[in-house]
Amino acid sequence: MSTSPIGIVLGSGLGPLAEAVVVEREVPFAEAGLPASTVPGHQGCFVFGSLDGVSVVLMKGRVHLYEGHPPQAVTAGVRWLAEQGVGRLILTNAAGTLNPEFAPGSWMLLADHLNLTSTSPLHGADFIDLTTAYDAQWREVFRTAAAARGMPLHEGVYAGLRGPQYETPAEVRMLRTLGADAVGMSTVLETIQARALGMTVLGFSCLTNWAAGINREPLDHQEVLTAGKAAADAMVQLLREVVARD
Ligand code: HPA
Numbered sequence: 001m002s003t004s005p006i007g008i009v010l011g012s013g014l015g016p017l018a019e020a021v022v023v024e025r026e027v028p029f030a031e032a033g034l035p036a037s038t039v040p041g042h043q044g045c046f047v048f049g050s051l052d053g054v055s056v057v058l059m060k061g062r063v064h065l066y067e068g069h070p071p072q073a074v075t076a077g078v079r080w081l082a083e084q085g086v087g088r089l090i091l092t093n094a095a096g097t098l099n100p101e102f103a104p105g106s107w108m109l110l111a112d113h114l115n116l117t118s119t120s121p122l123h124g125a126d127f128i129d130l131t132t133a134y135d136a137q138w139r140e141v142f143r144t145a146a147a148a149r150g151m152p153l154h155e156g157v158y159a160g161l162r163g164p165q166y167e168t169p170a171e172v173r174m175l176r177t178l179g180a181d182a183v184g185m186s187t188v189l190e191t192i193q194a195r196a197l198g199m200t201v202l203g204f205s206c207l208t209n210w211a212a213g214i215n216r217e218p219l220d221h222q223e224v225l226t227a228g229k230a231a232a233d234a235m236v237q238l239l240r241e242v243v244a245r246d
Helices: 076-083 136-149 169-178 188-196 221-244
Strands: 006-010 022-028 045-051 054-060 088-097 107-115 153-160 182-184 200-210
Touching: 006 076, 045 076, 045 221, 054 076, 054 221, 076 188, 088 107, 088 188, 107 136, 107 188, 107 221, 136 153, 136 200, 136 221, 153 188, 153 200, 182 200, 188 200, 200 221
Parallel strands: 006 054, 006 088, 088 200, 107 153, 153 182
Antiparallel strands: 022 045, 045 054, 088 182, 107 200
16 A cells, blocks of 8 residues: 555536545645635636545636636646645646547547647756556556446547637647647646646546537537536546555
């Protein structure tokens, strides 16, 4: 068993993951030097506790570029988690799906990402290698555990954009051409920061909706939150199973 806690960043609507955790203490974002999030569905605090006896630190909510924060503020939580001794980090997010085979309501393990934010939390000569940004061995553990439970778990490329507007259908076609399977407004900068700090990183997208133009319905933030809540239960079970084996 590893003694260092696992960090888990909870995206939009994924708060139910926190209910499975036995809470020891909470630290509001402000106390950790982070700006408070302004987005509905994003509560800003860290939760120290245990999940089936394994130490975890949850980051409930996150800071986004689209709120007007610089990349360094967006990734301050990841640096803070590293200071708390977190060496392994699970990033979750809500995303639109562009892959016709990845239906909304299911999860996608991030195999890789496209950082389309035009920025980075790093500066200077921080030429870090991102050949395997999302840990291959840890991915395999989750893939195997999901298959054993019969839980659909896709694997693909996440495109991280700045937002806050959702994409146009033309942008969604462009993203598909670029090789993306899912699109969202977070995660990529956090991954870059975490890898620069030597953390082991895993990413999960909760596919909450078809990306714009894939069906004809307009996108709505409430739909994203509702789909996230329903799919969160499946992820709680999977996380418990994998983390408990730690
Ligand atoms: N696009 C961008 N971000 C998102 C989406 C989307 O369709 N769904 C949830 N987050």
